[in-house]
Amino acid sequence: MQTPILQATDVWRSYQRGSETIHALAGMSLTVQAGEMLGIVGRSGSGKTTFLNQAGCLDTPTKGNINICGTEVTGMPEKELVAFRRDHIGFIFQLFYLIPTLTAVENVELPMIFARESRRRERALEALERVGLREVNALPHQLNGGDMQRVAIARALVRKPQLLLADEPTGRLEHQSRTAIMDIFRGLQAEGLGIVIVTHDPTLADETDRIIELRDGRISSPGRDSAMESSLKSED
Numbered sequence: 300m301q302t303p304i305l306q307a308t309d310v311w312r313s314y315q316r317g318s319e320t321i322h323a324l325a326g327m328s329l330t331v332q333a334g335e336m337l338g339i340v341g342r343s344g345s346g347k348t349t350f351l352n353q354a355g356c357l358d359t360p361t362k363g364n365i366n367i368c369g370t371e372v373t374g375m376p377e378k379e380l381v382a383f384r385r386d387h388i389g390f391i392f393q394l395f396y397l398i399p400t401l402t403a404v405e406n407v408e409l410p411m412i413f414a415r416e417s418r419r420r421e422r423a424l425e426a427l428e429r430v431g432l433r434e435v436n437a438l439p440h441q442l443n444g445g446d447m448q449r450v451a452i453a454r455a456l457v458r459k460p461q462l463l464l465a466d467e468p469t470g471r472l473e474h475q476s477r478t479a480i481m482d483i484f485r486g487l488q489a490e491g492l493g494i495v496i497v498t499h500d501p502t503l504a505d506e507t508d509r510i511i512e513l514r515d516g517r518i519s520s521p522g523r524d525s526a527m528e529s530s531l532k533s534e535d
């Protein structure tokens with residue numbers, strides 16, 4: 300059997316708020332295979348971002364295990380974890396998080412600078428071409444939202460991760476840009492990336508292979524339609 304890109308097993312993440320314990324995740328288990336696009340929906344506070352943070356090794360579960368491409372990351376020393384994350388995982392956020400004083404291509408070069416890699420400009424330009432951005436020397440504020448997200452995707456991809464995690468990637472975008480971003484994701488999926496997208500956007504969720512709904516930190520996975528319905532209700 301193929302090694303999954305992501306395997307989460309009984310993941311808990313609990314926070315202490317005064318005397319109260321909040322279980323942001325309460326026993327999440329899921330598997331994402333290479334070339335699979337998984338959508339996660341659920342109302343605000345259901346644990347979606349918390350889950351992406353555990354899957355992306357940005358945070359450590361209180362209990363449970365995360366395995367990425369066959370490597371058990373739970374309990375890995377911080378320094379190793381940072382390198383592992385850089386080599387295997389790409390992140391995309393709703394608010395892009397580009398460095399405002401750097402041009403598009405310079406933003407994409409950043410992960411390669413941290414990893415001390417060569418041919419940075421060339422590879423950054425390749426990644427930007429891949430996502431269809433022409434204004435490579437523009438500063439972020441000179442770009443529209445869709446193009447800013449293209450830059451963020453190029454930055455996430457430039458080191459060729461196997462797992463792509465996106466938290467509301469189209470939340471701030473207009474319809475046309477959403478379609479373009481979705482096309483990019485589909486291309487990546489065809490190349491064998493495992494993709495997890497947290498979204499409230501029904502068109503985006505509809506394009507995924509599989510949708511799970513989170514409720515109170517665990518999967519309450521009814522059919523695709525009812526998952527979307529309750530996610531939409533939470534938008535009201």
Ligand SMILES: Nc1ncnc2c1ncn2[C@@H]1O[C@H](COP(=O)(O)OP(=O)(O)OP(=O)(O)O)[C@@H](O)[C@H]1O
Binds near residue numbers: 315321345346348349
């Ligand atoms: N650092 C923290 N300290 C305490 N509680 C937290 C922390 N981070 C998240 N939580 C709590 O965990 C729960 C899940 O939060 P999370 O951000 O994962 O939800 P979400 O599904 O991403 O919501 P949204 O759709 O609003 O982004 C919430 O009750 C939140 O208040």
Ligand SMILES: [Mg+2]
Binds near residue numbers: 347348349466
């Ligand atoms: Mg969130």
